[in-house]
Amino acid sequence: MKFSELAVVLSGAVLAASCIREEPLNAECDIISVSLPGDVLNRQPLIENNKVTLIVKNDVSLLSLAPEFELTPGATIEPASGTARNFLFPQTYKVTSQDGAWTKEYTVIVERNNTINLNYSFENVREVSALGGMCTYDVFYEVGPSGKETMEWASANQAFALTFQASAPNTFPTYQGDDGVSGHCAVLVTRSTGSYGQRLGKPIASGNLFIGKFDMSDAINHPLEATHFGTPFNNVPSQFSGYYRYVPGETYCEPDASGNLVEVPGKTDMFSLYAVFFESVPGQEWLDGNNVLSEDNPYIISTAEIPDRRASSDWVEFSVPFILRPGKTIDPDKLKAGDYSIAVVMGSSQDGDRFCGAVGSTLKVDEVSITCASEIE
Amino acid sequence: MNTYYKIILSAILFVTGIQAEAAGSGGQDTKGFFRSLEYEVNAGTNIGGATPMPLPSEIREINSYNPELNLQIGATVRKWFGNDTRWGAGVGVRFETKGMKTRATVKNYGMEIIDNGKTLKGRWTGKVQTRYHSQQLVVPLTGFCRLSRRVVLNAGPYLSYAFSNEFDGYVSDGYLREGDPTGEKISFSGDARASYDFGSELRKFQWGMQLGASVLVYKQLTVNANLEWGCNDIFNSSFKTVSFDLYPIYLNLGFGYVF
Numbered sequence: 001m002k003f004s005e006l007a008v009v010l011s012g013a014v015l016a017a018s019c020i021r022e023e024p025l026n027a028e029c030d031i032i033s034v035s036l037p038g039d040v041l042n043r044q045p046l047i048e049n050n051k052v053t054l055i056v057k058n059d060v061s062l063l064s065l066a067p068e069f070e071l072t073p074g075a076t077i078e079p080a081s082g083t084a085r086n087f088l089f090p091q092t093y094k095v096t097s098q099d100g101a102w103t104k105e106y107t108v109i110v111e112r113n114n115t116i117n118l119n120y121s122f123e124n125v126r127e128v129s130a131l132g133g134m135c136t137y138d139v140f141y142e143v144g145p146s147g148k149e150t151m152e153w154a155s156a157n158q159a160f161a162l163t164f165q166a167s168a169p170n171t172f173p174t175y176q177g178d179d180g181v182s183g184h185c186a187v188l189v190t191r192s193t194g195s196y197g198q199r200l201g202k203p204i205a206s207g208n209l210f211i212g213k214f215d216m217s218d219a220i221n222h223p224l225e226a227t228h229f230g231t232p233f234n235n236v237p238s239q240f241s242g243y244y245r246y247v248p249g250e251t252y253c254e255p256d257a258s259g260n261l262v263e264v265p266g267k268t269d270m271f272s273l274y275a276v277f278f279e280s281v282p283g284q285e286w287l288d289g290n291n292v293l294s295e296d297n298p299y300i301i302s303t304a305e306i307p308d309r310r311a312s313s314d315w316v317e318f319s320v321p322f323i324l325r326p327g328k329t330i331d332p333d334k335l336k337a338g339d340y341s342i343a344v345v346m347g348s349s350q351d352g353d354r355f356c357g358a359v360g361s362t363l364k365v366d367e368v369s370i371t372c373a374s375e376i377e
Numbered sequence: 378m379n380t381y382y383k384i385i386l387s388a389i390l391f392v393t394g395i396q397a398e399a400a401g402s403g404g405q406d407t408k409g410f411f412r413s414l415e416y417e418v419n420a421g422t423n424i425g426g427a428t429p430m431p432l433p434s435e436i437r438e439i440n441s442y443n444p445e446l447n448l449q450i451g452a453t454v455r456k457w458f459g460n461d462t463r464w465g466a467g468v469g470v471r472f473e474t475k476g477m478k479t480r481a482t483v484k485n486y487g488m489e490i491i492d493n494g495k496t497l498k499g500r501w502t503g504k505v506q507t508r509y510h511s512q513q514l515v516v517p518l519t520g521f522c523r524l525s526r527r528v529v530l531n532a533g534p535y536l537s538y539a540f541s542n543e544f545d546g547y548v549s550d551g552y553l554r555e556g557d558p559t560g561e562k563i564s565f566s567g568d569a570r571a572s573y574d575f576g577s578e579l580r581k582f583q584w585g586m587q588l589g590a591s592v593l594v595y596k597q598l599t600v601n602a603n604l605e606w607g608c609n610d611i612f613n614s615s616f617k618t619v620s621f622d623l624y625p626i627y628l629n630l631g632f633g634y635v636f
Contacts (some may be wrong), residue, residue: 021436130555131495221569
């Protein structure tokens with residue numbers, strides 16, 4: 001008797017505990033995809049957490065565009081999807097979640113194949129906080145002659161915040177230094193990612209800075225694919241120049257199977273610093289860590305690489321030409337249509353993409369410029 | 378673990394000590410009092426878990442549950458009243474482990490990953506593996522009712538003190554929204570996991586209710602079944618990351634030896 005009673009009580013408890021309740025309404029309020037009516041986009045829309053960048057063809061008027069949005073299921077957007085607005089200026093949209101409890105504002109920017117800056121002196125940074133304000137990192141940006149921001153440099157700083165190793169900007173792998181050739185400079189340092197990064201099999205983080213976008217959502221799963229190199233470019237680049245100084249870290253290491261760093265005796269770290277001019281095609285609009293310098297990548301048109309990179313505690317000036325890959329030419333029509341892109345890539349450990357390098361390796365870069373050929377032959 | 382066994386050992390010595398004292402005490406009254414006391418040592422295993430009641434809607438699926446082997450050892454002193462010894466009262470002491478291992482699928486679940494003195498807070502959607510392991514000293518204050526010569530029911534409150542507390546696990550196959558559902562989305566797939574440890578946020582003192590029965594199966598040997606229902610959230614009230622309360626609910630099954 002008593003046991004059966006007990007059994008009733010217990011099974012009641014188990015039943016109550018194992019009853020899965022109705023699924024809650026979605027709390028997220030994301031723009032998942034954006035489209036513009038007609039064949040006006042020149043690149044896939046760049047969707048970030050609070051910002052959408054639409055790059056349209058050169059002959060498209062920005063005065064009245066009506067983007068259509070796909071949102072988190074159940075979410076709503078204001079103004080409504082398909083509303084025509086003037087995109088000469090950035091426009092804001094407000095997305096409200098299905099459960100009504102959360103809203104997010106997006107800035108939507110429409111750009112034609114814009115002319116990016118060709119000279120980079122790393123004087124402008126904004127501080128961005130992460131981990132609820134517990135750490136702050138630098139984001140470099142460029143301003144045009146009118147003082148308007150024209151480009152934001154990408155880095156993996158945001159992912160490094162997740163390793164819990166950083167606090168102030170100069171504890172991140174990429175930050176602004178005070179000792180430039182002139183004014184400030186970019187500083188890239190290879191860092192240890194601590195126990196957390198090690199558990200994820202990513203024991204070091206090379207400082208990196210590049211023209212393109214860093215895809216945070218994919219950073220942990222596919223770090224090589226998370227670096228989207230390149231931005232539209234409608235000139236023919238001829239020369240890549242600037243200044244660097246490089247001090248390699250003391251001990252070059254590579255991770256073993258379990259993610260622990262193992263010293264590789266006799267090996268010294270080396271940095272990377274190059275520019276790539278390539279064709280953007282649907283499905284491969286950008287280059288990533290897997291293919292940015294691949295010999296067999298058919299879309300790379302020309303590269304500018306420094307052949308005699310070396311460690312130096314003083315500034316070293318470099319100026320290297322863009323060299324066309326064998327058999328490659330630049331099609332003037334494609335150039336006009338905005339089908340080409342350029343990427344400038346720098347890293348404090350050239351094998352940092354495979355998490356090999358020396359903690360402490362420090363690359364400083366300043367006064368970088370891209371020179372363009374005035375005419376195509 | 379070592380301390381655990383030491384404590385168990387001292388508990389046994391303590392009980393045997395009472396026995397010896399009872400046997401050797403001089404005064405007639407005291408002797409009579411002790412003679413009417415009943416002593417029991419018991420051992421068993423706890424099956425159950427720390428569960429929200431009812432399950433919050435954030436939990437979409439329980440993928441696996443492992444009660445783990447939770448040992449329990451203890452002693453009870455009982456005083457029976459009246460000539461029919463139908464009613465009684467007692468106090469016990471026992472050392473026990475409460476544990477479980479679960480794997481669940483959650484949606485928009487409060488999560489906090491702490492490392493190197495820094496915190497990554499957010500909402501997790503995906504898989505969560507949780508391990509709860511608590512070693513406790515429990516003092517039950519119980520009333521007894523004898524249904525028959527063989528069957529005794531018991532009920533009453535208990536107080537417990539946890540001298541070792543672990544609550545940890547990892548998240549995988551999903552994504553975190555940093556801060557709140559509007560925050561940056563960080564995906565984890567494949568082998569990528571992020572571990573969390575809320576052990577230091579667990580409550581040391583808890584209380585609850587116990588209800589059970591024991592059956593005398595052979596001479597002085599009893600089979601016991603007790604349901605322990607915790608009345609406190611296992612976490613300190615200041616801990617907000619797990620947005621719902623978890624209650625320890627365990628069925629204790631074991632044997633006792635009555636002196």
